Amino acid sequence: MxxxxxxxxxxxxxxxxxxxxxxxxxxxxxxxxxxxxxxxxxxxxxxxxxxxxxxxxxxxxxTLAGGAVAADPRLVTKILIGINVALFLVAQAVPGLPVRLELLGRYVEYYGAPLEGVSTGEYHRLLTSVFLHTEWWHLIGNMIGLWVLGGPLEAALGRGRYLAVYLLSGLGGSALVYLLTAPNTATLGASGAIFGLLGATAVLARRMRYEMRPVIIMVALMLALTFVRIGGMSVSWQAHVGGLVTGALVTLGLLARGSGRKRVLVQWGSCVAVFLLAVLLIAVRTADLAALG
Incomplete structure (x- = not known):
């Protein structure tokens, strides 16, 4: 038994x-x-x-993941939306701010300007880029996805665990972008974190023994749209795939069976393991760019 x-x-x-x-x-x-x-x-x-x-x-x-049930099961989702909207407005009001916050590996302007990017120690770009948008349609699309996917996940996982899924998914997406794209490729947007919530939803639906066909169709459709150019802009498939896989892995750990301290140890241990995997990818890419000079 x-x-x-x-x-x-x-x-x-x-x-x-x-x-x-x-x-x-x-x-x-x-x-x-x-x-x-x-x-x-x-x-x-x-x-x-x-x-x-x-x-x-x-x-x-x-909650299903063992966290405390909150009176407002969408509070963290509302706060995340508020942060994204606030940063969008600030970016519109402060010229040049997106350049300092967007994700890129390394960038050299002409006329001897210094290096910029994650490879030069600006590791904040891995997360600040996740909260940054420069087009209103980009912001609205991601925030709709955050509201639709985030609310049920926050209720099922609890605030702390849900926030861990969101932030680690964003970091995982950024890590894969940093690893696989040219060092001067500018990337921004919450879509990596949103795809992480999509991966988490798939894992949750499987755990709850829901009908999986609608979820599989949604994941396939979203991945297909990843490779479509929108308004002349290309979508970062690396961020989407990295976020999707990260969100699924983290949620698998958070929904581990058990009780008491053992379950909590497995849950947060899995979060730490995914974080360290992202750090490893970042370190490998940084060392590679340093070797290139």
């Missing part, structure tokens, strides 16, 4: 879940959970109404 197995949803027993109704404490899957003022409730408790038959939950409600 697998003692580490999560309980099944009381309405969908085949779906493992770490979320419980705050009123009756029955396990509920994301399809059945209904947002309440605090945590989530099952459909039956919602129908009964808040004034009758309330029973205190013996356990604090937890």
């Amino acid at each position: 697998d003692t580490d197995r999560l309980p099944g949803c009381y309405r969908h027993p085949e779906r493992d879940t770490g979320i419980r109704c705050v009123r009756c404490d029955r396990p509920i899957c994301p399809e059945c959970m209904i947002s309440a003022s605090v945590g989530f409730q099952c459909p039956e408790c919602v129908r009964e109404g808040s004034g009758t038959g309330r029973r205190p939950a013996p356990h604090a409600p937890r």
Whole structure:
């Protein structure tokens, strides 16, 4: 008998879940959970109404990944959207700011200007570029994707784990761009992180035993669009693929079965392992560019 197995949803027993109704404490899957003022409730408790038959939950409600259930399951998503929008407006108001924040390996301007880029120690570009957009349509498209994919993931994983998926996906996408593109290739945008959320959604759907065909079709369509030129601009397939793979790997670790400290160790250990893999790719590319002089 697998003692580490999560309980099944009381309405969908085949779906493992770490979320419980705050009123009756029955396990509920994301399809059945209904947002309440605090945590989530099952459909039956919602129908009964808040004034009758309330029973205190013996356990604090937890997300599927074991994190605490937040009153606002989209708070981190809203903050991330706010940061992206704010940086877009600042970039429009401050000429030259995108040049200092966008991702590139190494760039030399004419007339003896100094080197710029990650290979010269400007490692902040690996993450600042993930929050930077220069076109309004680019920003809107990514923010719609962040809202649609991010909300359900944040509710299922919890705030801290969800933020880890987003940031590591963005870093993974940047690392692959840095590794595989010319050192003076300028890249920016949140699409690497968004594709990470797409990879995380695929892993979550598989774990919850949802119908996978719609998810597979969505992933295939998004990857196909990666190789289409939009408005004369090419899309960075390296950022998309790197983010997709990173998001899937991180979520696999976060949804590891188990309980207590052992599960937490596996979850955050997997995040550290993915981070170190990205650092390794960055170090390899930096050494390669240094050898080229």
